[in-house]
Amino acid sequence: MPRPTSIDDRAELLRVEAVNKVFPGDVRALMGMDLTVRQGDFISLLGPSGCGKSTALRLMAGLSHPTAGRIAWAAPPARGDVGVVFQEPTLMPWATVAQNVFLPFRLEGKSYASVKDDILDALRLVGLDKFQTAYPRELSGGMKMRVSIARAMVTQPKLILMDEPFAALDEITRFKLNNDLLAMQARIGCTVIFVTHSVFESVFLSDRIIVMAARPGRVIEEVRVDAPYPRSEEFRTSADYAAHCRAASRALEHAMEAA
């Protein structure tokens, strides 16, 4: 289903409400975080090292729990409704590409035969349908990341959480994966929350950039990128893109000054 173009018209998916996360030693990773995530949003969490981006992502993934406040879903997520992609592709080296993508279904107790079409669809979406029987060692870094993305989206999740997935890749591969990620989001209509250090990447991908500051980790500002999708290479060289990059850079400067 196409997302409503106006962010404020989208239905709510989940809400981060007054969330604090404090680690032992009084490490205040997040203090008073509020964020409403809506269906179809592409949100980047942008900020300096240690501002709590990964912590916020782990809380939304249910991999960790807030010290105070709560993560409130509009409708409780079912198994397979949330996909996670980390900076490392974290593939099983002894398993084929298709077996790696099968993992979320295997954890649900499903047989390979019952989901083999879904696996092929996901691999097609990331352009790797010809590599079903290959092993991770035979793939480039970009291809391994594509497998990791296929694994995260094979269950057609409502929400995909991505923690600096392209940080270790060269710039050309990164640009290509940025384009492909937007195409995939448009295809499956999911919401994406994407952690990055890169102003340029966040502006290209997102319609909402949440700028965060460190010590304690907190939200400083939201920058909206109201350029329409699909976004092409033309957008990357446009005056509109440059203007949004300046706005996001300024917000990031405020975040650094606030720390």
Ligand SMILES: Nc1ncnc2c1ncn2[C@@H]1O[C@H](COP(=O)(O)OP(=O)(O)OP(=O)(O)O)[C@@H](O)[C@H]1O
């Ligand atoms: N499991 C943990 N135990 C103790 N402290 C932690 C833990 N996880 C994170 N922290 C601390 O919480 C703060 C926020 O960390 P987090 O990894 O969320 O930041 P980040 O913005 O994702 O940083 P980076 O961009 O470097 O990945 C940091 O000071 C970090 O050292």
